[in-house]
Amino acid sequence: MRLDLSGKVAVITGASRGIGRQTALTLAGAGATVVLTSRGDAAEAVAAEVTAAGGQALALAADVSDAEAVKRVIDTTNERFGRLDILVNNAGITRDQLLLRMKRDDWDAVVATNLTGTFLCTQAVLKTMLKQRSGRIISISSVVGQSGNPGQTNYAATKAGIIGFSKALAREVASRSITVNVVAPGLIDTDMTRDISSDAQKNWTSAIPLGRLGTPEDVAAAVCFLASDAAGYITGQVLAVNGGMYA
Numbered sequence: 001m002r003l004d005l006s007g008k009v010a011v012i013t014g015a016s017r018g019i020g021r022q023t024a025l026t027l028a029g030a031g032a033t034v035v036l037t038s039r040g041d042a043a044e045a046v047a048a049e050v051t052a053a054g055g056q057a058l059a060l061a062a063d064v065s066d067a068e069a070v071k072r073v074i075d076t077t078n079e080r081f082g083r084l085d086i087l088v089n090n091a092g093i094t095r096d097q098l099l100l101r102m103k104r105d106d107w108d109a110v111v112a113t114n115l116t117g118t119f120l121c122t123q124a125v126l127k128t129m130l131k132q133r134s135g136r137i138i139s140i141s142s143v144v145g146q147s148g149n150p151g152q153t154n155y156a157a158t159k160a161g162i163i164g165f166s167k168a169l170a171r172e173v174a175s176r177s178i179t180v181n182v183v184a185p186g187l188i189d190t191d192m193t194r195d196i197s198s199d200a201q202k203n204w205t206s207a208i209p210l211g212r213l214g215t216p217e218d219v220a221a222a223v224c225f226l227a228s229d230a231a232g233y234i235t236g237q238v239l240a241v242n243g244g245m246y247a
């Protein structure tokens, strides 16, 4: 089965590197026009990669926790491309610390990007999708939101929050043929996990039945499936891409 996203327009947040970058490349490879966002101008290089491969892409700077910046991205997408079919809420950060030592700033920053960012971007695309009577909203959670992890209470709370948010919204918008799903990656080889010591990585890997870290491609393939017509009857679900580390 080849997944065909020709004619679709997708917005991917946090697309300058890692999972977001690969998701943009994969969706563009399936034929979608992709709008890539990140805080600075680093997504421009990814947009150039898409264009060089014959795809259509636009990079826009926006912090997902800034409602005005998010609105600008969605307005520009609608103006430039006349529609908006797929939103991938991918932008995310960690500020790990044991709860007793966690600063209020570490809590607020993670909630603002991971959870409030998901709320703002989703709310901003909804009007267009409701009008179109179709849409795909896919948010990137984490195995940590399902299983918990010491030192990540802030991150786990946001990633579990994304699951509840998506399940509630799936019920709100199903009658307009908009699906809302979550992808929950395990340990994926990106900048986010490169700081983990090699001993800790070995420990983690031994807990992964498939015996390796995941790749951004593994996650992007799941997103692409959920964005496609093939997943039209799937909503309110969490698709784990974790090598079996949590089932």
Ligand SMILES: NC(=O)c1ccc[n+]([C@@H]2O[C@H](COP(=O)([O-])OP(=O)(O)OC[C@H]3O[C@@H](n4cnc5c(N)ncnc54)[C@H](OP(=O)(O)O)[C@@H]3O)[C@@H](O)[C@H]2O)c1
Binding pocket: 013, 014, 015, 016, 017, 018, 019, 020, 037, 038, 039, 040, 042, 043, 062, 063, 064, 065, 090, 091, 092, 093, 113, 117, 140, 141, 142, 143, 184, 185, 186, 187, 188, 189, 190, 191, 192, 193
């Ligand atoms: N790697 C893993 O093992 C793993 C596992 C489970 C879930 N996840 C989730 O997968 C998503 C992507 O993770 P990753 O590993 O690819 O991380 P990454 O390599 O650190 O990339 C994070 C991306 O998010 C962007 N970003 C961060 N804060 C932002 C903000 N406030 N507004 C807009 N963009 C922002 C970054 O762009 P700029 O810095 O250029 O703004 C970058 O493009 C995250 O939600 C993460 O929680 C990752």
